[in-house]
Amino acid sequence: MRMSYPYVRPRRMRRDEFSRRLMRETVLTANxxxxxxxxxxxAGRAPVGSMPGVERLSVDELLRVAETAAELRIPALALFPVTAPEAKSLDAAAAxxxxxxxxxxxxxxxxxxxxxxxxxxxxxxPYTSHGQDGLIDENGYVLNDETVDALVKQALSHARAGADIVAPSDMMDGRIGEIRAALEMDDHIHTRILAYSAKYASAFYGPFRDAVGSAAALGKADKATYQMDPANSDEALREVSLDLAEGADMIMIKPGLPYLDIVRRVKDEFGAPTFVYxxxxEFxxxxxxxxxxxxDERKVALEALTAIKRAGADGVLTYYALDAARWLRESA
Ligand code: PBG
Structure with missing residues (x-):
């Protein structure tokens, strides 16, 4: 005979599928x-070596993929161009x-x-011959205000083409305010801004740089003078607060899984539409x-995406989007 029994048994609620379902807090959906x-x-498609299953697409192939995404009820696509080397320049005018x-x-x-x-x-x-996100001076330092002028032109051009959301991922100071003002003046009052507010100088971007061909251009240089130090957390709150004050509609934290503490802090502090890349x-x-x-790919991918949402994300940019939407549909 045992002397004592726990009255409180958290395992009771975990015992059956029905009660696990009832108390589930976070539910990932295609939305x-x-x-x-x-x-x-x-023309056609070209595989990205370091991202098996991910391909570079022609505009025609993009339309096929978009049809699949729409059919799976994925709300949005984010476009990243692979620019031919001859279209790259010091002034990034092709942007x-x-x-x-x-x-x-x-x-x-x-x-x-x-x-x-x-x-x-x-x-x-994608447009600079040196692979930096901005225009550089003779020492290779990325110039802030000159870059912001160029980003404004780029964002306006995207809005005129019909973009619903422009997403500055450059980490220049003051760019959200300048882009917002220019969009308003050009009558693009509905064009949303998704600010990459807390974008870290991360080594996890390696495969992306292979995919768009900026790795070779960048060489040994890094982006530490504008992207954030992975060691910092308070600074992320400051960046988010500036971008929101300047008119960002949505904010982003990037990368995802190693930065979920930042996601939680940002969501708690600002309660703004918060996205994670x-x-x-990570992919x-x-x-x-x-x-x-x-x-087990399906299980770990869905677990990682659920964890990102649990940390406070309203949405996740993920190369797993199509697969995840299919898996969620199968298990529904
Ligand atoms: C560049 C940009 C990067 C990513 C998105 N936009 C790479 C970088 O900052 O060098 C990375 C995305 C990914 O790794 O999937 N503006």
Whole structure:
């Protein structure tokens, strides 16, 4: 005979599927997913070596993928261009070419799928010959205010092409306010701004830089003079508060899984629409382990996405968006 028994038994609620379902706090759905896609000038599709299953797409192929995404009820796509080396320059002028790849892709998407949200990346790295997100001085330092002027032109060009959301991922100071003002003056009052507010100088972006070809241009240089130090947390709150004050409609934390403490702090502090980028390196890690048979891909991917939402994200940019939406549909 035992002397004492616990009256409180948390395991009671875990005993059966019905009571586990009743007390589940976080439920991931397709509504939480944004699908990042790479577009190139070439015909057809080209695989990204360090991201198995991810491909660079022509505009025609992009439309096929968009149809699948819309069918799966994914709310939005985020576009990332692969710029040909000859289109890159010191002044990044191709970034605001109204006939540029991103602009054509946005126009094609919005004409075919008007309901599907289209997000564009505002940053100069696909267009600079040196691979930095901004314009540089003779020492290679990224110039803030000159870069902001260029980003304003780029964002306006995206808005004119029909982008629903422009997403500055460059981390220059003051760019949200300048872009907001320019959009208002140009009658794009409905164009939303998703600010990459807390974007860290992370090594997890490696596969993305392979995908868009900025790794070779960047060489040994890094982005530590504008992206945040992974060691910092208070600074993220300061960045978010500035971007919200300047008119950001949505804010982003990037990368995802190693930064969930930041997500929770930001959501608690501001209660603003908060998004997380599960970046290329996070995807590549899960993918590599899955290919080796070391992890169950479906389970770990859905667990990671649920954990990001549990930490406070309203939505996640993820290369797993199509797969996750399919898996969620199968298990519904
Ligand atoms: C560049 C940009 C990067 C990513 C999105 N926009 C890379 C970088 O800052 O070098 C990374 C996304 C990913 O790794 O999936 N403006």
């Amino acid at each position: 939480d997913l944004i699908y990042p896609v790479f577009v190139h000038e070439l 605001w070419d109204d006939e540029g790849l991103v602009q054509r892709a946005v126009f094609a998407l919005k004409s075919r799928f008007p309901e599907l949200g289209v997000i564009t990346d505002v940053a100069l790295d 599960q970046v290329s390196g 590549a890690m899960l993918k590599a382990a899955a290919i080796n048979g070391w992890l």
